[in-house]
Amino acid sequence: MHNERVDQVKVLSPTGMLGAGFPEATIERGLELGADVISVDAGSTDSGPYYLGASQPKTTRAAVARDLRVLLKAAAGAQIPLIVGSCGTSGTDSGVDWVADIVADVLADEGLDLRVARIYSEQDKDALLKSMEEGRVHALPPLGELRPDTVRSCTHIVGVMGHEPIVAALEAGAQVVLAGRATDTAIAAAYPMMKGMPAGPTWHAAKIIECGGQCTSNPRAGGVLATIDAEGFTIEPLDPTVACTPILVAAHMLYETVNPFEMREPDGTLDVREAVYTALDERIVRVEGSQFHVADQHTIKLEGARVTGYETMSFSAIRDPHILANIDDWAGLMRTMIRQRVEQTIGLSEDKYAFDLRLYGHNAILGDLDPAAGPPREVGVMLLVNAPDQNTATAVAKIANPLMLHLPTADMDFLPSLAFPTSPAETERGAAYEFVLHHVVDSITPTGMFRTEIEEASHHG
Numbered sequence: 001m002h003n004e005r006v007d008q009v010k011v012l013s014p015t016g017m018l019g020a021g022f023p024e025a026t027i028e029r030g031l032e033l034g035a036d037v038i039s040v041d042a043g044s045t046d047s048g049p050y051y052l053g054a055s056q057p058k059t060t061r062a063a064v065a066r067d068l069r070v071l072l073k074a075a076a077g078a079q080i081p082l083i084v085g086s087c088g089t090s091g092t093d094s095g096v097d098w099v100a101d102i103v104a105d106v107l108a109d110e111g112l113d114l115r116v117a118r119i120y121s122e123q124d125k126d127a128l129l130k131s132m133e134e135g136r137v138h139a140l141p142p143l144g145e146l147r148p149d150t151v152r153s154c155t156h157i158v159g160v161m162g163h164e165p166i167v168a169a170l171e172a173g174a175q176v177v178l179a180g181r182a183t184d185t186a187i188a189a190a191y192p193m194m195k196g197m198p199a200g201p202t203w204h205a206a207k208i209i210e211c212g213g214q215c216t217s218n219p220r221a222g223g224v225l226a227t228i229d230a231e232g233f234t235i236e237p238l239d240p241t242v243a244c245t246p247i248l249v250a251a252h253m254l255y256e257t258v259n260p261f262e263m264r265e266p267d268g269t270l271d272v273r274e275a276v277y278t279a280l281d282e283r284i285v286r287v288e289g290s291q292f293h294v295a296d297q298h299t300i301k302l303e304g305a306r307v308t309g310y311e312t313m314s315f316s317a318i319r320d321p322h323i324l325a326n327i328d329d330w331a332g333l334m335r336t337m338i339r340q341r342v343e344q345t346i347g348l349s350e351d352k353y354a355f356d357l358r359l360y361g362h363n364a365i366l367g368d369l370d371p372a373a374g375p376p377r378e379v380g381v382m383l384l385v386n387a388p389d390q391n392t393a394t395a396v397a398k399i400a401n402p403l404m405l406h407l408p409t410a411d412m413d414f415l416p417s418l419a420f421p422t423s424p425a426e427t428e429r430g431a432a433y434e435f436v437l438h439h440v441v442d443s444i445t446p447t448g449m450f451r452t453e454i455e456e457a458s459h460h461g
Contacts, residue, residue, distance in 0.1 A: 100178050121449075
């Protein structure tokens with residue numbers, strides 16, 4: 001029975017990102033240690049808004065298929081569930097279907113017979129506008145009140161689910177759960193919560209193992225196993241040559257959190273102020289004292305992206321020591337010349353397009369904060385143009401082309417030759433996107449904003 005209570009639950013986290021790879025031996029080791037469930041994250045917002053805006057996966061199909069083949073065979077052999085969250089990178093409906101298609105291929109290839117649930121997290125704009133009218137949508141800092149036109153401008157909007165829709169799918173008999181956008185922790189917390197483990201240790205353990213082996217002495221060596229019980233949890237690397245230490249485990253609460261002692265989930269807040277981290281031996285850590293405070297109002301966070309324009313990129317390289325000795329003045333001249341030439345050539349004023357000039361090797365990363373003194377040895381100049389349409393963006397980049405190739409400093413009496421690494425020099429990047437939603441919706445029920453479909457197992461060996 002799915003809902004029978006147990007003394008402990010062992011969660012196997014193979015990697016921080018489905019498709020990133022892991023040694024197959026670490027999965028075998030996790031099964032030997034008695035894993036009750038395999039949970040793996042397949043998505044992120046770390047790589048920017050394109051993947052949500054365009055509903056495209058960051059990972060390649062071959063890498064996802066490789067990882068899923070190992071995990072599906074392991075789950076089937078051990079008769080334990082496999083939970084995948086934020087399918088297709090951003091958790092859009094097509095991302096869930098993309099992963100589901102790969103799963104179906106693997107199941108057919110391997111002759112495996114597993115019930116697969118798809119949980120869809122994309123949000124209907126009209127339903128969101130109705131929630132706004134009802135006063136159930138609230139801004140998270142630093143954004144202000146959500147405007148209807150912002151919702152309408154998004155190409156895709158997802159709600160970030162907690163553990164509840166995943167639990168519902170497991171209780172309905174799913175052996176493989178493919179979730180749309182979910183909190184990284186909900187994926188690992190769902191099965192232990194269903195089995196009656198306490199919320200404090202469960203959510204804390206889920207946070208520590210969300211990135212696989214990142215909480216270990218060698219993050220490249222594979223994942224970890226968390227054993228959650230009534231008093232706390234232990235965490236052990238799946239590679240026997242790798243260690244967890246109290247510092248490494250505690251440090252993961254600093255990762256991707258606003259507050260190192262608290263983390264908000266849809267149904268409440270994890271509080272680790274009283275947590276005590278103890279080394280049981282050289283490589284296994286025990287954690288006790290984690291608490292969870294249930295919120296008065298269950299909330300679902302929204303993520304949405306929209307097109308900001310179309311981009312064309314050009315790249316040139318400078319090795320001329322005189323230009324490099326005066327690189328900031330040269331870049332200032334370049335910016336002025338581009339604006340002037342665009343106005344002269346196609347009559348476009350500055351408010352009709354935008355461009356960014358980044359000096360890699362000088363200050364492209366830190367800007368004015370860069371502590372380095374003295375001229376750089378070589379600099380890569382990246383021009384990134386954004387305009388309302390692709391043709392305009394490319395036209396601006398092409399107008400800049402002679403400048404990117406031959407612009408001298410103000411005191412040079414000849415034209416230098418700089419270096420384009422590609423021909424043509426301009427690369428059309430297509431639509432550019434921005435995140436525009438940082439808001440939550442007051443939930444009516446924890447599962448109400450999500451749709452679940454469970455397929456009957458149909459592949460027989």
